[in-house]
Amino acid sequence: MLAIAKAFSRALGGRGIETLGVRAYAKALGDQSTLPLSTGRPRLVILGTGWGGARLARDIDPKKFDITIISPRNHMVFTPLIASSCVGTLEPRSVTVPITDIQPALRLPQNNFLLAECDAVHTQDRLVECSSTHDGLKFFVQYDVLAIATGSQGSTFGIPGVTEYTMPLRDAANSTDIRTRLIQNWGESSIPGRSPAERARLLHVCVVGGGPTGVEFAGELADFVRKDLAKLDPNRARDMRITLIEADQLLSSFDARLREYAALKLTRAGVHLVKGIVKEVRKDELELKNGAVIPYGLCVWSTGVGPTSFSLSLPFEKTMRGRLAVDDRLRVLARHADGRGPTSLEDVSMIQEERAAAGQPTGRPIPCIFGLGDVAATQETPLPALAQVAEQQGRMASVGGTSAVIELGGSGQQHVRWSGFTSWIAWRSAYLTRLGTMKHRLYVMSDWTMSLIFGR
Amino acid sequence: MLAIAKAFSRALGGRGIETLGVRAYAKALGDQSTLPLSTGRPRLVILGTGWGGARLARDIDPKKFDITIISPRNHMVFTPLIASSCVGTLEPRSVTVPITDIQPALRLPQNNFLLAECDAVHTQDRLVECSSTHDGLKFFVQYDVLAIATGSQGSTFGIPGVTEYTMPLRDAANSTDIRTRLIQNWGESSIPGRSPAERARLLHVCVVGGGPTGVEFAGELADFVRKDLAKLDPNRARDMRITLIEADQLLSSFDARLREYAALKLTRAGVHLVKGIVKEVRKDELELKNGAVIPYGLCVWSTGVGPTSFSLSLPFEKTMRGRLAVDDRLRVLARHADGRGPTSLEDVSMIQEERAAAGQPTGRPIPCIFGLGDVAATQETPLPALAQVAEQQGRMASVGGTSAVIELGGSGQQHVRWSGFTSWIAWRSAYLTRLGTMKHRLYVMSDWTMSLIFGR
Numbered sequence: 062m063l064a065i066a067k068a069f070s071r072a073l074g075g076r077g078i079e080t081l082g083v084r085a086y087a088k089a090l091g092d093q094s095t096l097p098l099s100t101g102r103p104r105l106v107i108l109g110t111g112w113g114g115a116r117l118a119r120d121i122d123p124k125k126f127d128i129t130i131i132s133p134r135n136h137m138v139f140t141p142l143i144a145s146s147c148v149g150t151l152e153p154r155s156v157t158v159p160i161t162d163i164q165p166a167l168r169l170p171q172n173n174f175l176l177a178e179c180d181a182v183h184t185q186d187r188l189v190e191c192s193s194t195h196d197g198l199k200f201f202v203q204y205d206v207l208a209i210a211t212g213s214q215g216s217t218f219g220i221p222g223v224t225e226y227t228m229p230l231r232d233a234a235n236s237t238d239i240r241t242r243l244i245q246n247w248g249e250s251s252i253p254g255r256s257p258a259e260r261a262r263l264l265h266v267c268v269v270g271g272g273p274t275g276v277e278f279a280g281e282l283a284d285f286v287r288k289d290l291a292k293l294d295p296n297r298a299r300d301m302r303i304t305l306i307e308a309d310q311l312l313s314s315f316d317a318r319l320r321e322y323a324a325l326k327l328t329r330a331g332v333h334l335v336k337g338i339v340k341e342v343r344k345d346e347l348e349l350k351n352g353a354v355i356p357y358g359l360c361v362w363s364t365g366v367g368p369t370s371f372s373l374s375l376p377f378e379k380t381m382r383g384r385l386a387v388d389d390r391l392r393v394l395a396r397h398a399d400g401r402g403p404t405s406l407e408d409v410s411m412i413q414e415e416r417a418a419a420g421q422p423t424g425r426p427i428p429c430i431f432g433l434g435d436v437a438a439t440q441e442t443p444l445p446a447l448a449q450v451a452e453q454q455g456r457m458a459s460v461g462g463t464s465a466v467i468e469l470g471g472s473g474q475q476h477v478r479w480s481g482f483t484s485w486i487a488w489r490s491a492y493l494t495r496l497g498t499m500k501h502r503l504y505v506m507s508d509w510t511m512s513l514i515f516g517r
Numbered sequence: 518m519l520a521i522a523k524a525f526s527r528a529l530g531g532r533g534i535e536t537l538g539v540r541a542y543a544k545a546l547g548d549q550s551t552l553p554l555s556t557g558r559p560r561l562v563i564l565g566t567g568w569g570g571a572r573l574a575r576d577i578d579p580k581k582f583d584i585t586i587i588s589p590r591n592h593m594v595f596t597p598l599i600a601s602s603c604v605g606t607l608e609p610r611s612v613t614v615p616i617t618d619i620q621p622a623l624r625l626p627q628n629n630f631l632l633a634e635c636d637a638v639h640t641q642d643r644l645v646e647c648s649s650t651h652d653g654l655k656f657f658v659q660y661d662v663l664a665i666a667t668g669s670q671g672s673t674f675g676i677p678g679v680t681e682y683t684m685p686l687r688d689a690a691n692s693t694d695i696r697t698r699l700i701q702n703w704g705e706s707s708i709p710g711r712s713p714a715e716r717a718r719l720l721h722v723c724v725v726g727g728g729p730t731g732v733e734f735a736g737e738l739a740d741f742v743r744k745d746l747a748k749l750d751p752n753r754a755r756d757m758r759i760t761l762i763e764a765d766q767l768l769s770s771f772d773a774r775l776r777e778y779a780a781l782k783l784t785r786a787g788v789h790l791v792k793g794i795v796k797e798v799r800k801d802e803l804e805l806k807n808g809a810v811i812p813y814g815l816c817v818w819s820t821g822v823g824p825t826s827f828s829l830s831l832p833f834e835k836t837m838r839g840r841l842a843v844d845d846r847l848r849v850l851a852r853h854a855d856g857r858g859p860t861s862l863e864d865v866s867m868i869q870e871e872r873a874a875a876g877q878p879t880g881r882p883i884p885c886i887f888g889l890g891d892v893a894a895t896q897e898t899p900l901p902a903l904a905q906v907a908e909q910q911g912r913m914a915s916v917g918g919t920s921a922v923i924e925l926g927g928s929g930q931q932h933v934r935w936s937g938f939t940s941w942i943a944w945r946s947a948y949l950t951r952l953g954t955m956k957h958r959l960y961v962m963s964d965w966t967m968s969l970i971f972g973r
Contacts, residue, residue: 176704
């Protein structure tokens, strides 16, 4: 990074961003760069390729904008299907869709996708400041309209050891890592001379977090152990244990009857449900607040999500939970008149509480800068906007195999509930219809068919 | 490793392999281990799950032996299909077959697969000494019949930088790494502000080695650039360059007409053929013996293979090229009467030359220990035995897309030659029929169909 900064300094005759100002600095960089063609249409810059960014990219009319998408991932991930890909029901390629498949107009010369991180937004100059993902080359892109959809990140709640020793369930690469670890532990457990305690540890999978992702992963894994591993080696499969640890209750945002149904199904599938709060994760074992120490071979972390340091650093208004505050048209709000720029979640909460107590008004909406998906929320509802719209239309969670709980309809509307095979089909079909391209629908269908016929 | 060794020392009352002797040491370890059941049949131990080991595992009659397979890989890799999986024509799962699918009897309690490396063979006590792949736990397994099929390893010919900076093409994981690097470089090349020279470097793929693997990879990649990347971004695809570097000639073991055909096809597909010897590989560039310096974004290394340090360390006779010397029934030969135990390839060549000059006879065949695949060779033929039988029956190399060279028939027999679409079908079909299970045949067929219809 330092070398790159120096190289730029040289290119700019030793003058940096501080002396030149953002606009001149960017212009100087632009002189030696291969910027995309422009048709003269306003340039829409989308940051992020998650549910929010990808959905916008798909729905936008490319005749109205020149489009630049900036993200460290060139594909969107069907996050609800990641649990399935950990045990081989689905292949990693089936749960990801390239952004150029989602918006084919990205192949036109005036549009482009840039594999990069956004580091800052300069509203005065309408520039985003970015660095390429792999070698950190710095560059600027001019926008007329900016859509921020950079998402959230897994929250460790400050618990020691979570980052070092547990595996998250957010990205396609995570599922490959989890699958590799499962195969490793399965293999290591049967080495002659392995002590019984060590064998038990290797065959123990701990899932922390009883939200839809954790529940679905535990269910899929139990199903995989019972149906596939049992065929491979019945003794070892019988010794395989799955524990789901949740501080509050399973699927807390769901209807009580569905929660009970999910708990019953998981228990019957052999998943051990533990109510507890994780105090510390260490290599090979974790400790609960009640003092219990649980050895594990694999620990999957799927608790709540929080704001990224990028979104916290943006010069816009934040909600109590650190998201970008947006109005009902998803426009971000200017920073509050007092000018305080919080950069940590603790600061945000404190400042918001003070302002709420003082009855201070929020900042004004900034035209042409939008926040969507997990990164943003309206001030009124503490939980997120666009990314959750689909969820409001159909909240679902699969519990492994041909059994699932499903709840359709928005809050206050009529609810439809099923369980068993029918809901499993509905659940899977719901994802199928949301997949971006025909190719991926076929991938997923082909994977499911293969799994059904031949096992995973 | 040290901690594990200490733990074992404790378990053995401080007595180690040196004081106890191999048999007693193994027995002491065995007392606390979960050794497989035995039916009283002779135990066949197979080391390795490559073409040789997997083929033997498939063909062996499990009613005649209790079977233990020991390998750091729980699957066999269809090495000739790895080139295709680098560009997404095939998925990694389609080019690997779990060893338990190849020999379903491995699921019976008296048989087992152990995810481990073999470290030594103790012929006196009929024990193999092993350590588990991931945590290095040491153990011993008794054999009545031993089949050594641990294969070869890529040879760097002592050229500096090969291990650090180039990517091999031998394992399914390699293809994932290569695919990831291609995507990274493609993305990095279009970052605004990237210098033209750096852009050219990132879009340059160097393939070193003009054997079947290198030729097939270069051909597949050229095909991918022309058909898939060109749709994504025609300018960038036009700037993508592929160079194939070979010291001697392309496909040197093939018929001259087929060699010319392959060279012509590759050149027409846009592959730049360079005759030269690599002197050194550095980060981002390599240097030829003639002084030429070639910048690259990705360098794939696919030159010849050599013996592993494990096979060199075995107390058996070696060939001039360091392989295990076997007789015509594939039995390994006892070490020569002079007792010299070479452990490096240079030693082997030297000792063999001295013995040949002195007219000394080779050692006697050891009953019940066999060498198969790349690890072994008969003294007469310097090139390998079993792994090449299939190759002798049909030497083939695909050159990307629907064009291939194919040569059928053994040496001295009538040769059949095709080129173009027919041979491509034949080439692909040949692999299909060799695939271990119906499931994998369907995977591969489904991948190919998807690629044909939707692109990669």
